[in-house]
Amino acid sequence: MTSAAAVRLGALLVLVSLLAAGVRVGLGDRLVTLRSLDREVPPVLLRHAASEVKRYLRPGEPVLLVVRNARNRAQLGEWQTALFPLPVVPVAQGEGPAAVARRARRLGARWVICSLPAARRKLGLAKIRRLSDQWGQATWLCAAPGESR
Amino acid sequence: MVVSAGADVAAALGAAGALALGSALLGGFGRRLAPLRLGEAFLVGTGGAAALLVLFGPVLGRRSLTGVMAALAAAAAAGAVSWIVGRKEPDRPVERAPLSSTEMVLLAGLVASAAAYVQLNATVPVASDGWHVWSAKAQLLDHLGSLRTQRFDGESRLGWYERYPPAIPLAEAVVARLRGAFDFGDVKGVFPFFFAALLLGVYRAVRAFGSRRLALAAALAASAMPALSADYSATGFADMPLAAVIATAAAVALEGGAGDAPSALPWLLGAMLFFKSEGMVVAGAAAAVAFAAAWGKGLSWRRARPWWPLAVMGAVRLAELAETPVRDPQFRAVSASALAQGIRRIPTIVAEGAKMSLHLNAFGLLWPAFVLSIFGLARPSVRAARAVWFAAALAITLEMSAFLFTRFPVPAHVTSAFGRLLAQLAPAAAITVAAAVAGAGGEAREPAAPESVRIGE
Numbered sequence: 001m002t003s004a005a006a007v008r009l010g011a012l013l014v015l016v017s018l019l020a021a022g023v024r025v026g027l028g029d030r031l032v033t034l035r036s037l038d039r040e041v042p043p044v045l046l047r048h049a050a051s052e053v054k055r056y057l058r059p060g061e062p063v064l065l066v067v068r069n070a071r072n073r074a075q076l077g078e079w080q081t082a083l084f085p086l087p088v089v090p091v092a093q094g095e096g097p098a099a100v101a102r103r104a105r106r107l108g109a110r111w112v113i114c115s116l117p118a119a120r121r122k123l124g125l126a127k128i129r130r131l132s133d134q135w136g137q138a139t140w141l142c143a144a145p146g147e148s149r
Numbered sequence: 150m151v152v153s154a155g156a157d158v159a160a161a162l163g164a165a166g167a168l169a170l171g172s173a174l175l176g177g178f179g180r181r182l183a184p185l186r187l188g189e190a191f192l193v194g195t196g197g198a199a200a201l202l203v204l205f206g207p208v209l210g211r212r213s214l215t216g217v218m219a220a221l222a223a224a225a226a227a228g229a230v231s232w233i234v235g236r237k238e239p240d241r242p243v244e245r246a247p248l249s250s251t252e253m254v255l256l257a258g259l260v261a262s263a264a265a266y267v268q269l270n271a272t273v274p275v276a277s278d279g280w281h282v283w284s285a286k287a288q289l290l291d292h293l294g295s296l297r298t299q300r301f302d303g304e305s306r307l308g309w310y311e312r313y314p315p316a317i318p319l320a321e322a323v324v325a326r327l328r329g330a331f332d333f334g335d336v337k338g339v340f341p342f343f344f345a346a347l348l349l350g351v352y353r354a355v356r357a358f359g360s361r362r363l364a365l366a367a368a369l370a371a372s373a374m375p376a377l378s379a380d381y382s383a384t385g386f387a388d389m390p391l392a393a394v395i396a397t398a399a400a401v402a403l404e405g406g407a408g409d410a411p412s413a414l415p416w417l418l419g420a421m422l423f424f425k426s427e428g429m430v431v432a433g434a435a436a437a438v439a440f441a442a443a444w445g446k447g448l449s450w451r452r453a454r455p456w457w458p459l460a461v462m463g464a465v466r467l468a469e470l471a472e473t474p475v476r477d478p479q480f481r482a483v484s485a486s487a488l489a490q491g492i493r494r495i496p497t498i499v500a501e502g503a504k505m506s507l508h509l510n511a512f513g514l515l516w517p518a519f520v521l522s523i524f525g526l527a528r529p530s531v532r533a534a535r536a537v538w539f540a541a542a543l544a545i546t547l548e549m550s551a552f553l554f555t556r557f558p559v560p561a562h563v564t565s566a567f568g569r570l571l572a573q574l575a576p577a578a579a580i581t582v583a584a585a586v587a588g589a590g591g592e593a594r595e596p597a598a599p600e601s602v603r604i605g606e
Contacts, residue, residue, distance in 0.1 A: 007589035021509060022379075
């Protein structure tokens with residue numbers, strides 16, 4: 001085989017490998033991809049949940065979001081986007097019920113979004129409405145501490 | 150379907166505005182751009198509009214988006230008048246030779262593959278970065294009319310992304326404004342136009358030195374590649390649009406010859422800065438290679454002058470960054486201790502990066518072929534493609550260096566991010582592989598037609 005023929009064969013292999021990958025991913029894995037998007041990626045679920053949350057909020061009213069700790073706020077921006085332009089204010093699960101109640105009163109927030117069962121118990125949050133299951137955990141809209149429902 | 154029919158129309162209007170603005174910036178009014186140059190004008194127009202958005206910020210405030218849309222509309226109106234009364238001949242020869250049977254098969258595959266991408270893009274919702282980075286910025290821009298008006302504190306996720314460039318959010322926000330409401334599905338209508346520009350760029354780049362059959366095969370390879378047509382490219386990420394700019398810049402460079410500065414190349418490198426942060430690295434690598442090539446021919450003011458668009462757009466982007474003090478907390482600040490720790494990470498970064506480049510379901514065998522292709526670029530007919538190879542290799546090396554400073558576990562960060570960096574440069578890899586094939590003989594470009602029969606020159 002001449003070097004030119006070897007180069008062309010190699011290039012043909014590259015093209016075939018890409019076509020095979022395109023067919024496999026584009027067609028064969030599409031259903032899997034869509035299913036995994038439903039399961040792992042929050043936009044669809046979160047946007048649906050956000051539309052439910054908005055029913056409880058007055059125009060411009062902030063809502064608190066319980067996050068695991070100050071450095072782990074993966075969900076914050078996603079909720080901020082989903083509830084835009086309503087303000088979403090993070091509170092760490094380590095803050096006590098009194099501190100969270102104070103912040104809620106100061107901000108005029110009546111609702112808290114929380115997907116952390118331990119934090120709900122610790123902060124004494126009353127579950128009002130189940131919103132969605134994100135990353136395998138149920139997310140709840142809860143009454144802020146001190147708010148009577 | 151997540152993209153409505155009305156959104157497709159709005160996206161087409163926005164693309165037409167960008168096309169007209171790009172034509173104006175490239176001095177295209179009064180002459181008709183050849184079909185192969187439409188992608189180039191669209192991408193330059195998109196980058197130019199993003200630069201305008203930044204420039205309008207301090208002056209127009211919350212009316213910045215309206216100002217950019219007015220500029221796009223004015224360019225579209227002027228372009229339409231120019232199209233009607235201007236020269237009828239395209240500014241480049243248009244290929245009219247009949248297609249061979251092989252070329253028809255390749256073209257059919259290309260059309261089917263592109264249609265599959267369009268369908269996938271219209272079916273899959275925005276996800277991950279496509280959602281909470283790019284379309285979230287578009288939502289912010291649509292709501293506030295300017296990205297300069299800070300809305301969220303620096304610790305929030307949106308705060309991190311304030312430094313991300315505005316071209317894709319702007320294109321999406323234009324759709325929202327034209328539709329009268331923001332919708333996370335509708336904004337995806339913009340992406341097929343970037344995909345078309347990507348395929349035009351790859352075809353054009355290979356056509357600079359190779360046969361039409363080879364160019365069609367390279368475009369088909371880019372179109373079928375899952376990294377460019379599925380996964381993150383179908384979920385609203387900005388990597389595929391940046392890949393389109395890179396492919397088109399490579400085409401312009403190859404048509405003009407390495408080392409020279411053809412008029413559109415500085416514009417395209419400038420546009421890169423406004424598509425993704427990595428665009429700054431790629432533009433820097435490409436400019437460095439062009440500078441090195443020009444060094445051999447002797448540097449002069451006359452040679453440097455055509456690069457003013459890159460200097461202006463770079464200054465605008467740097468000014469925007471300087472005004473946004475929020476730092477991306479995914480990376481540590483550069484310091485002696487961070488560097489020392491980073492150097493110990495190099496073997497892991499290289500190993501994980503190599504593993505990612507061999508991900509068959511994303512890139513097929515493209516990247517091993519890219520590495521080998523440098524040995525096939527010695528012939529004079531394809532020697533210019535070496536500049537593309539070196540620029541791509543330099544950009545990959547520079548981009549990998551970012552992982553030296555990551556706060557995440559290195560394998561996790563490389564796995565989640567490096568594939569997208571490779572996707573951005575995949576068109577350049579496809580072009581250099583095609584150049585190696587042309588250099589080996591049999592697929593070189595046919596000799597140019599005599600001057601007397603060339604159209605519009």
